[in-house]
Amino acid sequence: MSAATVYDPAGFALPDAQKRFLRWTIYIGYGALVAGIFHGLANALSFANINILPYFPRLRGYYQGLTAHGVANVLVFTFAFSNGFLPLMTARALSRPLVSWLVYATFGALLLGNILVVYAIVTNQASVLFTAYAPLQAHWTFYTGLVLVVVSTWLALGNMLTVLGRWKRDHRGERIPLLAYISVVSYVMWALASLPIAVDFLGLLIPWSLGAFGGLVDPLLTRTLFWFTGHAIVYAWLLPAYVSWYALVPRQAGGVLVSDPLTRVVFILFLLLSIPTGFHHQYTDPGISEQMKAFHGVLTFGVFFPSLATAFSVVAALEIGGRRRGGRGLLGWVVRLPWGDPSLVAQMLAMVVFVFGGITGLINASFTMNQIIHNTTWVPGHFHMTVGTAVALTFVGVAYWMIPYLTGRALWGRRVALASSWLYTIGVLIFARGMISAGLQGMPRRTFQVQAGYRSPEWELGGALTGIGGTIMFIGILLFFVVMGMTLLVGKKGAEPKDIPVTRTITAPSLTGWQPHLDRIGLWVIAAIALVLIAYMPFFLTYAPRFISPGFKLF
Ligand code: HAS
Ligand code: CU
Numbered sequence: 001m002s003a004a005t006v007y008d009p010a011g012f013a014l015p016d017a018q019k020r021f022l023r024w025t026i027y028i029g030y031g032a033l034v035a036g037i038f039h040g041l042a043n044a045l046s047f048a049n050i051n052i053l054p055y056f057p058r059l060r061g062y063y064q065g066l067t068a069h070g071v072a073n074v075l076v077f078t079f080a081f082s083n084g085f086l087p088l089m090t091a092r093a094l095s096r097p098l099v100s101w102l103v104y105a106t107f108g109a110l111l112l113g114n115i116l117v118v119y120a121i122v123t124n125q126a127s128v129l130f131t132a133y134a135p136l137q138a139h140w141t142f143y144t145g146l147v148l149v150v151v152s153t154w155l156a157l158g159n160m161l162t163v164l165g166r167w168k169r170d171h172r173g174e175r176i177p178l179l180a181y182i183s184v185v186s187y188v189m190w191a192l193a194s195l196p197i198a199v200d201f202l203g204l205l206i207p208w209s210l211g212a213f214g215g216l217v218d219p220l221l222t223r224t225l226f227w228f229t230g231h232a233i234v235y236a237w238l239l240p241a242y243v244s245w246y247a248l249v250p251r252q253a254g255g256v257l258v259s260d261p262l263t264r265v266v267f268i269l270f271l272l273l274s275i276p277t278g279f280h281h282q283y284t285d286p287g288i289s290e291q292m293k294a295f296h297g298v299l300t301f302g303v304f305f306p307s308l309a310t311a312f313s314v315v316a317a318l319e320i321g322g323r324r325r326g327g328r329g330l331l332g333w334v335v336r337l338p339w340g341d342p343s344l345v346a347q348m349l350a351m352v353v354f355v356f357g358g359i360t361g362l363i364n365a366s367f368t369m370n371q372i373i374h375n376t377t378w379v380p381g382h383f384h385m386t387v388g389t390a391v392a393l394t395f396v397g398v399a400y401w402m403i404p405y406l407t408g409r410a411l412w413g414r415r416v417a418l419a420s421s422w423l424y425t426i427g428v429l430i431f432a433r434g435m436i437s438a439g440l441q442g443m444p445r446r447t448f449q450v451q452a453g454y455r456s457p458e459w460e461l462g463g464a465l466t467g468i469g470g471t472i473m474f475i476g477i478l479l480f481f482v483v484m485g486m487t488l489l490v491g492k493k494g495a496e497p498k499d500i501p502v503t504r505t506i507t508a509p510s511l512t513g514w515q516p517h518l519d520r521i522g523l524w525v526i527a528a529i530a531l532v533l534i535a536y537m538p539f540f541l542t543y544a545p546r547f548i549s550p551g552f553k554l555f
Contacts, residue, residue, distance in 0.1 A: 012091075012092055012095050012499065012500075014088070014091060014097055014098070015097055015100070017100060017103075018091075018097060018098050018100060018103050019406050021103045021104055021106075021107045022084040022087065022088055022103065022406060023084070023403075023406045023407065024107055025080055025083050025084040025103075025106060025107045025110060026080060026081055026083075026084035026085070026399075026402070026403075026406075028076065028080040028107075028110055028111065028114060029076065029077045029078070029079075029080030029081040029083075029084070029395070030077070030081075030399065030481075030484065032072040032073065032076035032077040032080060032114075033072070033073060033077045033392070033477070034477070034481055035068070035072045036068060036069045036070075036071075036072030036073035036076075036077065037069075037073070037473075037474055037477050037478075038056070039056075039065035039066060039068050039069040040069050040073070040470065040473070040474065041470055041471065041474040042056065042065055043065070043066060043069060043470070044431060044466050044467050044469070044470020044471065044473075044474075045467045045470065045471070046062070046448055046449050046450050046467075047377070047434070047435075047438070047443070047449050047459075047462075047463040047466040047467055047470075048463050048464045048466060048467025048468070049449060049450055049455075049463065049467075050450070050467060051450040053065065058122070060124045060555070061124070061127060061555055062448040062451075063127040063128075063129065063554075063555055064121065064124050064127040064555060066127075066129060066446065067121055067126060067127050067128060067129050067130065068121050070129055070130030070131075071117060071121065071130045071146075073388075073392070074130055074237065074387055075130055075146065075149060076114060076117070076149065077392070077395070078236075078237040078240075078387070078391065078395075079110075079149055079150075079152070079153055079236075080110055081240065081395045081398075082153070082156070082186075082187070082236070082237075082240045083106050083107075083110060083152055083153060083156040085240055085243075085244075085395075085398065085402070086156065086160060086183040086184075086186060086187055086240055086243070087103070087106075087156050087159050087160050087163075087183075088402075088500075089179050089180070089183040089243060089247070089500070090159075090160040090163055090164065090179075090180045090183045090184060091163060092179065092500045092502065093177040093178070093179035093180035093181075093183070093502070094163055094164065094167040094177060094180050096163050096166065096167060097163075098159050098163055099159050099162050099163065102155055102156075102158055102159035102162070103159060105155045106152050106155040106156045106159065107152075109148050109149075109151045109152035109155055110148070110149060110152035112145075112148050113144075113145045113146065113147070113148030113149040113151070113152060114145065114149070115145070116141040116142070116144055116145030116148065117141070117142055117145035117146060117149070118145075119141055119145075120138060120139045120141040120142035120145065121142070123139075124555055125138065125139035125141075125142070125553075126138035126139055126141075126142035127554075127555035128142070129446065131226060131230070132146075132201075132205065132226065133219070133222070133223060133226070134204075134205065134208070134217040134218075134219050134222040134223070134549070134551070135217050135219050135549040135550065135551050135552050136551075136552055136553075136554065137208070137209060137217075137551030137552060137553055138205075138209060139209060140206055140209040140210050142209075143201045143205045143206045143209060144201075144206060146201065147198065147201050147202060147206070150194050150197065150198060153187065153190060153191070153194065154191055154194075156187065157184075157187040157188065157190075157191050160180075160183065160184050160187060161184065164176065164180060164184055167180075173511070175509040175511065175515075175516065175519055176519050178246075178247060178257075178260050178263060178264070178505065178509070179243070179247040179502055181264060181267070181519065182239075182242070182243050182246060182247065182263060182264070182267045183240075183243055184521065185239075185267040185268065185270075185271055185521060185524075186236070186239035186240060186242075186243060186267065186270075187236075188271065188521060188525060189232065189235065189236065189239065189270055189271045189274055189275075189528070190232070190233075190236035190239075192232075192271075192275065192525060192528060192529070192532075193229050193232030193233065193235075193236065193274060193275045194229055194233075194236075195229075196225045196226075196228035196229045197225065197226060197228070197229035197230075197233075199225060200222055200225035200226055200229075204217065204218075204221070204222055204225070205217075205222060208551065209551070213547050214547070215550055215551060216547040216548060216549060216550060217547060217549055217550075217551060218545050218546050218547050218548065218549075219548075219549055220285065220286075220287045220288075220543075220546075221543070221545050221546075223282065223285065224278075224282065224285075224288070224539065227278035227279070227281040227282055228275070228278045228536060229278075230278060230281060231274065231275070231277045231278045231280065231281060231300075232274040232275045232277075232278070234383075234386065234387060235270055235274040235303075236274075237387050237391045238386070238387075238390065238391055239267070239270060240391075240395075241347075241350070241390060241391045241394035241395065242266075242267075242310060244347065244394055244397075244398055245310065245314045245347065245351065245394070246263050246310070246313065246314070246503075247502060247503055248398075248500070248501050248502065248503060249314065249317065249318075249344065249347055249348075249503075250314075250317035250318070250320070250321065250503040251501040251502060251503035251504070252338070252341060252343060252344040252347075252401075252501050253317065253318050253321030253322070253337055253338060253344055253348075254321040254322075254324050254325055254338065255317040255318060255319070255320035255321030255322075255324065255503075256317060256320055256321075256503060256504050256505065256506055257313065257317050257503045257504070257505040257506070258313055258316045258317060258320075258505070258506050258507065259313070259505065259506065259507040260505040260507055260508055260509045261507060261509060261510070261515050261518070262309060262313065262507075263313065263505075264509070264515075264518045264519075265306075265309075265518065266306040266309050266310060266313075267306075268518060268524050269302075269303070269305065269306040270303070270306055271524055271525070271528050272524065272527060272528050272531055273299055273302050273303040273306075273531070274303060275528065275531075275532050275535075276295075276296065276299050276531050276532050276534070276535030276536065277296050277299045277300045277303055277535075278296065278536075279292055279293045279295075279296035279297075280293075280296050280297055280300045280364065280365050280370070283297075283367055283370045283371070283374065284370075284371065284374050284375075287543070288539060289538070289539075292535075292538055292539055293367065294367065295535060296535060297365060297366075297367050299531075299535065300365040301362075301365060304358070304361070304362060304365070307358055311351075311355070311358075314351060317503070318333075318334075318337060318348070319333050321333075321337060321338075322334060322335075322336045322337045323336075325337070325338070340414070340418070342397070342400045342411070342414055342417035342418050342420075342421065342483075343397045343398065343400035343401045344397065345397070345418055345421050345422075346393050346394065346396050346397030346400065346417075346420075346421040347393070347394050347397040347398075349389075349393060349421050349422070349424075349425040350389055350390050350391075350392075350393035350394045350397065351390070352425070353385050353389040353390060353393070353425060353428060353429065354385065354386065354389065354390035356385050356429075356432065357382060357383075357385030357386035357389065357390055358386075360378070360381065360382040360385065360436065361382060361386065364378075364379065364382060372440070373439055373440070375444060375445060375446075376438075376439035376440070376442060376443055376444060376445055377434075377435040377436075377438050377439040377443045377444070377445045377462070377466070378435065378436050378439025378440060378445075379439070379445055380435055380445050381431075381432040381433075381434075381435030381436035381439055382432075382436075384428055384431060384432055384435070385428060385432050388428065389424070389425070389428050393421060393424060393425070396420070396421065396424075396477075396480050397421070399480075399484065400417055400483075401497050401500075401501065403484060403487060403488070404487065404491065404496035404497055405496060405497050405498075405499075405500065407487070407488060407491070407496070408493060408494070408496050409487055409488065409491030409492065409493055409496055410487070410491050410492040410493075410494075410495035410496050411483070411487055411491065411496075412483060412486040412487040412490060412491045413482070413483045413486055413487075416479055416482060416483050417479075417480070417483045419476075419479055420476050420477070420479035420480045420483065421476070422476075423472055423473075423475055423476035423479065424472075424473050424476030424477060424480075425476075426472060427469045427470070427471070427472030427473035427474075427475070427476055428469060428473050429469070430465050430468055430469030430472065431465065431466055431468075431469025431470050431472075431473060432469070433462075433465055433469070434461070434462040434463065434464065434465025434466035434467075434468075434469055435462065435466050436462075437461070437462040437465075438458075438459045438461075438462025438463055438466065439462070441456065441458040441459055441462065442456065442458075442459075443456070443459040443462060443463070449463065
């Protein structure tokens with residue numbers, strides 16, 4: 001750790017058993033990250049016309065690998081990390097231990113879910129990609145495993161709410177500490193958002209995979225339920241990263257967060273607006289009225305706003321840090337930021353890439369422009385800069401203080417860690433440039449280019465950049481694993497950070513006026529439900545389910 005990252009202890013200590021289980025919960029996530037990147041490499045290279053799939057023992061096809069990549073990296077990695085990180089943040093903010101049995105249950109549900117999902121994918125009975133679109137049909141263990149992963153997030157939230165409830169009993173009239181507030185609101189939003197996919201999997205896909213409904217399924221209904229959850233899911237991945245950007249990064253950069261109230265407003269806006277936007281993934285789907293698509297489109301631009309406010313807040317916090325360290329002039333403060341601290345650098349690079357992720361997101365959200373980029377490689381170009389970098393690289397950066405904190409071993413290989421983040425960032429920018437330009441030329445996503453008989457010469461450059469960038473990203477992440485592995489094996493004992501780097505804010509929360517209402521999370525949940533009903537009821541009230549399609553197993 002660089003000299004800039006000195007964490008003063010606040011007298012907070014979690015029981016050892018809780019620390020251990022949180023650690024193992026998070027390890028499942030990083031394990032999934034490494035498991036997933038191998039097919040990531042194969043997929044990137046396939047766009048450059050290079051086929052390394054034959055080198056994968058036991059792999060029986062492109063879609064099996066692509067499913068493993070998506071499920072491991074966006075479903076398991078993200079939620080396993082958050083299941084450990086958010087309860088840890090809540091406990092730290094409230095200076096209270098967690099509920100032990102809920103920590104264990106969260107870990108247990110996640111582990112069991114993973115065993116089922118891994119079984120289904122490894123045995124090639126679930127090559128349906130992470131979106132699980134029917135009528136592609138997976139083995140019931142795939143859907144059930146994913147349900148258990150979702151259950152694990154509910155258990156983690158249950159833990160946080162219990163601890164918060166106990167804290168409130170002892171602190172009547174006080175405002176919830178910011179770090180606890182934003183951690184809880186993140187998972188409250190997700191819990192609400194996860195209900196449609198629970199209905200989809202438990203009510204439709206699991207029974208169907210076991211032979212119910214005469215073996216028939218309604219593709220539009222299941223797709224709509226998926227995206228009902230599926231847009232909000234991307235914010236469920238993002239918000240834990242925002243928790244770090246708002247509440248920890250300013251401190252790590254030697255700065256301070258500008259506004260406590262603005263931060264709460266941002267998270268409430270995510271609670272309100274993340275869910276009623278799912279149709280922007282279905283602009284090209286038949287059977288959904290144009291008016292409803294337009295309504296979701298407008299709300300999508302609405303949910304863009306709290307991210308803009310976030311950009312303002314995090315840049316301001318970094319600027320304060322840079323100026324306190326002697327930075328002068330318009331941009332001199334950037335140079336003075338602690339560029340030797342691997343935890344901070346990973347997260348700052350994640351932010352820079354997210355600017356491009358955000359811009360491409362706006363283009364996706366624009367109804368007419370979406371017609372050009374939908375189902376092309378533009379979309380994976382977009383999401384590798386959002387979930388694939390803003391989120392993943394932030395979680396990598398957090399690991400650089402959190403794993404030492406949880407294991408009692410100091411970080412090994414600061415320079416290797418820095419190299420890892422820089423390589424990954426350079427890699428993803430080349431990769432996404434390739435995917436985005438080729439996507440504009442119509443290169444399809446989810447297609448094994450090596451075997452596609454309709455390759456266009458226009459895709460050559462974009463495909464090659466995708467392959468080159470993907471390879472650099474792969475090396476970057478491998479270095480992260482070297483750092484983590486060595487930290488666990490030989491990291492110096494006793495030199496680890498003793499506390500979590502929680503920031504201070506310039507504007508404190510107010511005890512009077514409208515602000516305390518922000519802490520009435522239950523009321524905001526009711527408002528969010530109302531908005532969701534307005535956005536989705538017109539579809540569900542007028543839609544007559546059509547169980548018309550048999551299941552397909554094209555693998
Ligand atoms: Fe998206 C498709 C629209 C954000 C993930 N998105 C996807 C898919 C994924 C995904 C996985 O409207 C593909 C799903 C599939 O398989 O089909 N997305 C948006 C919009 C935003 C957005 C409007 N997406 C995300 C995030 C994701 C994510 C976040 C994951 C975590 N997306 C869409 C649409 C589609 C879509 C359509 C469907 C496309 C189709 O046709 O299939 C926005 O909310 C983005 C807002 C972000 C910003 C950036 C703010 C910048 C910040 C950093 C500031 C820091 C700085 C650094 C400047 C406004 C906060 C300073 C540093 C120093 C060192 C000084
Ligand atoms: Cu979306």
